[in-house]
Amino acid sequence: MEHDNDAKDAARTGPWLWLTPAVLVTVIMATLAALYLGSTVNSADHLDGFPVAVVNADRGDTGARIAEGLRKNTDGDKFDLRTLTLAEVREEMGKGELYGAIVLPADLSQKLGALAGPGTDVTRPQVTVYTNPLANTSSVSIVNSYATKALASANETVGGQLLTAAPKSTGAARLVLAAPMEVHTTPYEPVPNGTGNGLSAFYYALLLVLAGFTGSVIVANLVDAKLGFIPLEWGPVYRMAERSGRSRLSTLLLKWAVMGGLAVVVSAAYLGIAAWLGMPLDHPWQLWLLGVLVIAAVAVVAQAILALLGGLGMVISLLVFVVLAVPSSGGTTPLEALPPFIRFLAEFEPVHQVYVGTRAILYYGATWDAGVGRAVTASLVALVLGLAAGWLGTRAYDRKGLTRSHRAPATEPAEEPVPA
Incomplete structure (x- = not known):
């Protein structure tokens, strides 16, 4: 018995314990450096x-x-x-x-x-x-x-x-x-005060995408902890709630509902902070509505990825919504001055689509042709695709009996009772 336990401990603490995170972190950070530096050096x-x-x-x-x-x-x-x-x-x-x-x-x-x-x-x-x-x-x-x-x-x-x-x-x-x-x-048009020399549209777009992505991660962890799928840890406090038995689909629907409500609140908070800081807001309602749509769309897609891929979904979401999205935004360097691969990413990466929309609302009279149309269309497409993929995927998992519960390996011997 002692020999079996030693073998299990060796398997848990073997090279894969440190090799897997080392490889993932190195690859992601190297990709981040290549994209960020490549989008600014020798433009x-x-x-x-x-x-x-x-x-x-x-x-x-x-x-x-x-x-x-x-x-x-x-x-x-x-x-x-x-x-x-x-x-x-x-x-x-x-x-x-x-x-x-x-x-x-x-x-x-x-x-x-x-x-x-x-x-x-x-x-x-x-x-x-x-x-x-x-x-x-x-x-x-x-x-x-x-x-x-x-x-x-x-x-x-x-x-x-x-x-x-x-x-x-x-x-x-x-x-x-x-x-x-x-x-x-x-x-041609002087840069108004309160626009960060024309960068406010980019940062506002980035905030909207981060609200959907980061909010989804926070909501997913808290909801899963409350439903007993993962432990809840606050500092040294460790609590594992009783498993609720909710299906994957119903859990995802709950997370979507929470993020839908938060999209309304967070978009309003962003607008209020922008007004408090003195940003020119000629079209506040349009900016608020776009914010609600963008946050909801990003959250739906991010939650679907997390629900379908689990822990791997965190890495994929990070790549989609941050690592690849920021350098391809076109907010700090024109797309026409970026390498071809980054220009290709800008065709579908979220921050660029949102950036042209916020730029149009903040600087160009909120006209559809100036970028609002592109941002709205891209957000609606992402929303529909995220809803479809999340619904169909988690429903298929549920039908196959792939529940979110821990099962001890069949080969693992039962523990001997401890003498009183």
Whole structure:
């Protein structure tokens, strides 16, 4: 008997006791490092289809030549340079679909011609570069870098033409002619106070997803402990309640109901805290409703994963809702500046879908096309899939008699009674 107990103890304390958690932690943390660092380091090398525009409002011919030069000298793989009108720029900027625009003024040709002429009352034409920090704060530096290089080349070309046309100019005049266009960079819409320089939408979206995920973990543990499926531990206190006998499906339905109520409460709490901190909230009801939907959808999916996969479900949920979701959100770095794999994740990972919705509500008038539609649709799809998978899976477990109860191994000998 003593030999059998020693063998069991050796099996319990063997290499798998430490090897399994060591492998899981290492893999998850290494994945976390690769994704987080990969989404921020050398983002300029990953540019792919970064949307910027050029607006040629010039009444002369020079603007058309400059715009054509910009198109020829722009890397078409890295940048999506669109030729738009100012009205079209306003529309796309207002939906977060455009990160920047170079606007060539209406009097560009006229002022450039005056610089090379005999007159003395002349001014340099001003080319305006608009950025869109509300679409993404990191996009501003990318737009500035692109516009600086592109317009420096255009300035050099135009300046060379003016110097050729005015060979007798000397001194300060030649300096002006060498760089005739003045470049002015400005945000298309100033970033309002209380938005964290345009990051409030990202953090709000992250909070909504974490509420659904973290709330599900807390509720699952507390409900299971109260129903006698797992022990309840508070510090040194260890309690194992009498097993309730509830089915897997009824237990999951109870957890869903609890998280449904919490979605309403937590979304309201978030809104109240945001108002207390001074965040601009032009559409509070829309933000609250989106919050309820997102928290409920994430909770339904997370609870279904936990119910179907048990302890492994915790690892899967962590990967889905945190490890893979945050770097693919597009909230801190534009998707167009992220590696291809992370851009692929953004197609379905939750934080990005929620981010475009909260951004639209907080910054872009809560319009459906600006991102609200995508967030609502993705949340509804996740909600339906989570409900279906959780219902059908736990029901199948129940029908097969896979109850949540502990059974001693058949080969384990019965304990001998202890003498009185």
